[in-house]
Amino acid sequence: MSFSNLVSDIAFRDSNADERGSTISHAQSRAARSYASTTATSVSISGDISSQLHAGYSHPLTRSWQAERQLTKEMLIFPLFITDNPDEQTPIPSLPNQYRFGINRLVPFLSPLIRKGLRSVILFGVPLHPSAKDALGTAADDPAGPVISAIRLLRARFPNLYINTDVCLCEYTSHGHCGILREDGSLDNAQSVDRISDVALAYAVAGAHCVAPSDMNDGRVRAIKLKLIEAGLAHRVLLMSYSAKFSGCLYGPFRDAAGSCPSFGDRKCYQLPPGGRGLARRAIQRDMNEGADIIMVKPASQYLDIIRDAKDLAQDMPVAAYQVSGEFAMIHAGAKAGVFDLKAMAFESTEGILRAGAGIVVSYFTPEFLDWL
Template structure:
């Protein structure tokens, strides 16, 4: 069923006029706000956009990512869910041992992990206040929002911690999709790319070492890279692209954690179809050409062939893989049932990802690995 039919089948239809009015109003505000930054699409630089290399070795950790080796703490990135309630510390039932935390709870939580060797985190904003969500996700780059506040706090308290920020709109949009929608409910790629690249620029300006667009809109890597160049930040801000991100059921616990379930339809029109190996290869090649510094594959364990393809296509770039919430939850469930030993299964899964060609792993097992690898 098409997006437009899904839209008309739901209560979304009853508020069509109101929603159209809201989109038009907020879109006009966003267009005015980002007018200056959109000029980056016409930036003229010396050489091809993929010639921008300095961000790949401007930080000690990003330099270490350029080498191939066995599993080490430096290869791991830990996902954090940051809410707009500063004091919150709430367990996520579908994601064992993981929490949503407010900005005031982050430093006490991270301090012992950093002492054990934690080197990098990736931040996901989780606005819980319904008023924080609208048709264009305007709260995504709010200076007082959870992500930008956390970037500044971590840069101040843990100067050596490498901060990656997921860049998407799904947590901030009232409809839960990863971009801006047209009136018929389909994705407006051009508007989405413009908005998402502005958000990436805001995170970079706040102090993020790496921006990681996960929306899968066509052309967003180039738009982000050009805006970083125009702002004079491309030499120090790494761009890690979710290049081969497949649709499927393994994201369920994450969507519970982030509150990012679509209010209608699904994401199959912009995430890759399972089995779409050719599309994945094309997406990887596209993002390399548009200036990505790191290529990511997601999910990890179920797409080892794509990780291998990514390493073959991106021969001279680091490859990252995201061991997603569903994979993590299944390993925990199997260990709890006595089918596998948790440590053995976590190592086997992660080492399989590395053998396939990844050199960076985003995983919820980071706290355990900090103990296991000591």
């Protein structure tokens, strides 16, 4: 079933079809654009897609990411949770010192961090309105939604801040999974890739410097890269792929923050199984061949061997690692219990990630590191 037919089918079955008519129309239009883009790309681009290199050094910060070095402020990316309530600033209980922000709260929060040397953030959308989630994640690329609104605001207010955007559907789907589902509840890879690549393109058009697909659907890196090329953006919009993302229990605090827990089942059929080193190596090689500019491993500290593998496989590419919410929360809990010193353990954990081969770290410790470094 095509994406447009899927949209029509869901519209027919929806008892509130009149209310959601504009949403369905928007999704149908998007599907048509997606098909046209894919068709045009197939005749306008030939050769090896991994030959597209300019985005990797089009920005001063990404040029610095090409070098190997010790822990510096430039290598840190700070995760931000952006809600659709403009005035919200709510603490996240399971993530110490972290908040959900509305766009009206972003500038006052970020201004002192930028003065201390913050160079880069990654945005996660957290829609809270009851009507914001549906089976297709149609709100993910809403022009008035939290991520696109935040991109535009941050580009205008902080022109030197490098803006990464996580690209996934789990925060926007009513079922909480990272793509579009078949009727039997399994993931429809083709429909998911089509949808996710459209979301990535929307973020790029809005002004994101980097799009980072975290969904783990097969083929989404190539689909995104082709759409960036077709839109004339591949030379300056970086593609950082969550290539080796393992399933497990370390994402709990993040799911609390983002409201992205699956309503049924789990993500073991599309996130990598713990111990799946061979699968991780294959996924890394796949994403390199499909045009990724940066390879990411997630979680970080528990998969230092995979970070090392990523660096061996992608010797000429930057490798990123995500020090995930569970790792961060455990270090804080240990420090609070007096087991160890927070600063010492944060440094030890992060420097271990760097020694394994990463040159970029997505970390909730970023505000503390801005003071410590």
